[in-house]
């Protein structure tokens with residue numbers, strides 16, 4: 300069921316390296332305005348990369364529409380020009396940027412919206428190596444390899460099963476990249492555009508719907524935990540075929556399953572996407 304239009308307080312940007320104040324400086328956007336922004340952003344992505352084509356047409360390997368550039372670029376147009384990466388619009392993402400931003404948080408995390416190979420993405424950083432040596436009760440975020448169950452409750456498999464087959468699936472350098480289209484109705488969640496209990500700087504283990512640092516889809520309030528890594532299934536929109544993918548867990552809201560990973564590699568400090576799993580991105584038009 301789709302809810303009626305609702306207004307949200309947009310998350311204000313941190314100033315001078317301070318954490319965001321949830322009560323100050325927020326502006327308001329309703330769901331219709333956000334949808335328009337989201338799809339305008341998409342059009343911008345398309346125009347900048349391969350022209351006015353559908354998503355099916357842009358799910359192509361480099362060299363077939365993206366000029367062969369594997370680097371992930373920040374996307375900070377519209378509301379996200381107020382995010383910590385606002386001045387870096389269309390610059391290549393570097394791991395160093397995320398490490399510096401995460402150091403300002405109590406959970407040791409940072410995230411940013413981006414564009415890669417003509418599609419919207421969200422990149423998250425967790426100081427996994429440092430945080431995984433602390434008790435989970437410390438609230439320091441770390442990656443969690445988990446068992447996955449599809450929307451009917453059927454067991455799909457364990458995340459580590461796929462990592463055993465291809466170690467590149469596991470986050471590289473503490474970074475994980477996901478496809479930025481919601482599995483509910485394909486909105487673009489962006490990065491922490493709203494300030495609420497799901498996006499605040501807190502973390503709890505287990506991939507549940509408690510705690511913050513979630514990726515939040517403003518359209519109908521779906522939540523995804525970028526630290527909870529699992530296997531799941533989804534459906535190719537064009538031919539109806541079901542496929543298994545590695546992704547981050549849906550923790551709440553109407554989205555049926557989580558968001559698929561796009562494995563990355565580091566070229567020096569530059570974050571690049573790997574094109575081997577494009578079939579996981581085919582659930583939207």
Ligand code: FES
Pocket residue numbers: 481482483484485486516517518519520521552553554
């Ligand atoms: S599109 Fe509905 S919650 Fe994301």
